[in-house]
Amino acid sequence: MIPLLDLKLEYIYMKPAVDRAIKKCLAHQQWILGPEVRELEEKTARYLVVKYCSGVASGTDALVIALRALARRRFKKNYFDKSQRIITTPLTFTATGDAILRSGATPLFVDIDPQTFNIDAEKVAAAVTSDVVGIVPVHLYGQACQMDAIMSIARRHKLFVVEDVAQAFGGKWGSRKLGSIGDAGCFSFFPSKNLGGFGDGGLIATNDAALHKIIQMLQKHGGEDKCNAVYPGYNSRLDTLQAAVLLAKLKYIDILNKKRQAVAKVYHENLSELAQLDLPPLVTDHVFHQFTIKVRNNKRDRLKKYLKQNGIDSAVYYPILLHKMPLFKKAGRCAGKLPQAESVVKKILSLPVGPLYGKTAIGHVCKIIKKFFLN
Numbered sequence: 001m002i003p004l005l006d007l008k009l010e011y012i013y014m015k016p017a018v019d020r021a022i023k024k025c026l027a028h029q030q031w032i033l034g035p036e037v038r039e040l041e042e043k044t045a046r047y048l049v050v051k052y053c054s055g056v057a058s059g060t061d062a063l064v065i066a067l068r069a070l071a072r073r074r075f076k077k078n079y080f081d082k083s084q085r086i087i088t089t090p091l092t093f094t095a096t097g098d099a100i101l102r103s104g105a106t107p108l109f110v111d112i113d114p115q116t117f118n119i120d121a122e123k124v125a126a127a128v129t130s131d132v133v134g135i136v137p138v139h140l141y142g143q144a145c146q147m148d149a150i151m152s153i154a155r156r157h158k159l160f161v162v163e164d165v166a167q168a169f170g171g172k173w174g175s176r177k178l179g180s181i182g183d184a185g186c187f188s189f190f191p192s193k194n195l196g197g198f199g200d201g202g203l204i205a206t207n208d209a210a211l212h213k214i215i216q217m218l219q220k221h222g223g224e225d226k227c228n229a230v231y232p233g234y235n236s237r238l239d240t241l242q243a244a245v246l247l248a249k250l251k252y253i254d255i256l257n258k259k260r261q262a263v264a265k266v267y268h269e270n271l272s273e274l275a276q277l278d279l280p281p282l283v284t285d286h287v288f289h290q291f292t293i294k295v296r297n298n299k300r301d302r303l304k305k306y307l308k309q310n311g312i313d314s315a316v317y318y319p320i321l322l323h324k325m326p327l328f329k330k331a332g333r334c335a336g337k338l339p340q341a342e343s344v345v346k347k348i349l350s351l352p353v354g355p356l357y358g359k360t361a362i363g364h365v366c367k368i369i370k371k372f373f374l375n
């Protein structure tokens with residue numbers, strides 16, 4: 001059986017470091033905002049080359065809090081108005097759109113580039129109206145969005161940019177780490193992400209001191225301390241225990257991301273001659289949170305079933321575009337038709353891409369895929 005990702009392999013790989021980190025917490029018993037949280041914030045800030053990082057309870061909270069902080073920073077309001085729109089992609093996890101709604105704004109879905117699966121920067125430029133206040137680009141599957149184009153659109157129209165980096169910790173755009181380019185970068189430490197904890201967790205990165213201050217208030221009940229609430233806030237903290245595990249794992253992130261790239265290369269070596277598949281290009285700095293292929297001729301679901309019968313997991317991320325979900329059908333808007341997203345969503349299939357899968361495991365997956373197409 002080959003699961004999509006085998007977290008046990010990762011744990012065994014770094015067991016001594018992780019066990020030591022957990023034991024340290026057992027000894028000091030500072031479970032809420034213990035020393036590891038501050039240390040993780042400092043080390044991630046250094047790693048991402050940003051001024052400030054705030055640990056929060058999840059990637060979803062990171063997005064909600066960053067957006068609400070921008071409502072205060074830019075408009076002096078606790079929430080955006082419904083008439084204010086935030087551009088994002090329809091091909092993402094529910095949380096991206098949900099966070100926009102919870103910040104008070106209306107998500108405006110813009111079509112994707114079918115080659116990269118990311119939001120199409122030219123279509124973003126065309127979708128900007130006077131109601132648009134910001135952009136939430138999602139670095140899907142670990143690949144960077146076209147950040148130069150997106151930042152120049154944002155500058156031209158005075159929009160904010162909140163990067164959804166949940167799937168791309170350690171990924172880069174040119175020389176810059178993803179999450180350090182926009183007004184804020186929002187990370188998730190959900191266990192299956194490239195840098196994952198042993199439970200929920202998230203982080204907000206920013207270079208804006210005033211924004212950072214509001215973020216820190218919102219995550220602590222909306223005040224400079226929890227007895228002096230000024231804004232409607234949250235109790236959203238990164239657990240000490242999660243921070244400890246993440247600190248131990250942070251040392252390995254670059255090695256593991258490189259190993260993911262090596263896995264992607266093995267897929268290319270084995271599958272590139274199959275005309276029925278489109279493989280994701282081996283782009284530099286793609287951190288392959290997912291290795292997502294496009295299956296032609298409506299054969300995606302049959303291939304998925306065949307893989308399952310042969311003990312191989314695969315998944316569709318994501319089977320339902322946001323603008324097709326009941327919630328966003330009502331509460332969201334689309335920038336015209338979204339034909340690329342609607343076509344791609346029927347073809348995508350994510351294959352096992354654990355960083356510690358060797359040539360043998362991935363070679364076996366490829367063999368079964370080839371067998372399917374030869375039958």
Ligand SMILES: *Cc1c(COP(=O)(O)O)cnc(C)c1O
Nearest residue numbers: 058059060093095166188189190
């Ligand atoms: C995982 C994910 C999130 C949400 O993160 P959680 O930590 O699960 O709340 C947001 N956006 C994207 C693109 C994700 O993949």
